[in-house]
Amino acid sequence: IKWTEGRGWHDAQLVPYAPLSLDPANMTLHYAQTIFEGLKAYRQPDGSVATFRPEENAKRFQASARRLAMPELPIETFIAAVDALVTQDKAWVPSRDEQSLYLRPFMFATEVGLGVKPANEYLFVVIASPAGAYFPGGIKPVSVWLSEEYVRAAPGGTGAAKAGGNYAASLIAQAQAAEFGCDQVVWLDAIERRWIEEMGGMNLYFVYGRDTNKPLIVTPELSGSLLPGITRASLLQIAADHGYEVAEGRISVDDWQQGNADGSLTEVFACGTAAVITPVGSVKSARANWTVGDGKPGEITQTLRKALLDIQTGAAPDTHGWMHKLS
């Protein structure tokens, strides 16, 4: 779907996957006005297909567009475009457990010119790819590197938007994490370099679960520089459904290390569309390293993971009306 200044959205087309050709002076290549979303379609037990909370992705896409001075795509248009692609590609939605069709809506400037200003032409595109189970051999905890040298996002920046540039800025820290033998980066706040923000492409949850019947589950509050994950928001609800105490708050590196040392912090996990929930097994920084809990996937982590996946795959009732069924 195209957008042109003065004309708005027009020319929606469903076409076979093919390369796009770009002018060398395409503004996106220079000034990075590009935003995206990620969501999944899951096969349901009756053979139908459903996407998970596409309206939330559509809303976040609008928020990202506003921050990047791009036009907002109407929510119905976003959902209709995703629906059209999923309907066309229905046969590609896998039916095995935890497999899905991954959908990638994105938008970028198509105006040609070398002046720094919001473009007057954009293209919105959705592509799809079947996605295998994230943990084909069973859930495996990840090791994380606390990035004290680099920050992903700062107050007033684009951290709360799903903008391409945020990911470009994160690559060097991801490479550093790999150098130190870690799977993922955990980002800290830009000012004090002390408060936990999020992990790579996922949000984080901290479980104070010594009493497994009444655990306290805390996720970093939306600071303005971390991405408001849809999985994060869904888990706030699912944890409450389970009778767990849940809170959004501030967690420092010291809180994490201390909670670990005194045994009050029993589990830490990350959550996002790709892996749904990933346990965090160990932490490393320039100053310290420690194992989280006993280093194995925790009970609460596994309970929440199963509860969310069961809703997504139709194994449990969709009590919150989160599944968007396609006929």
Ligand code: PMP
């Ligand atoms: N943080 C970042 C930086 C991400 O890229 C993602 C993936 N979209 C998330 C968090 C998790 O968001 P969601 O649950 O909506 O996938």
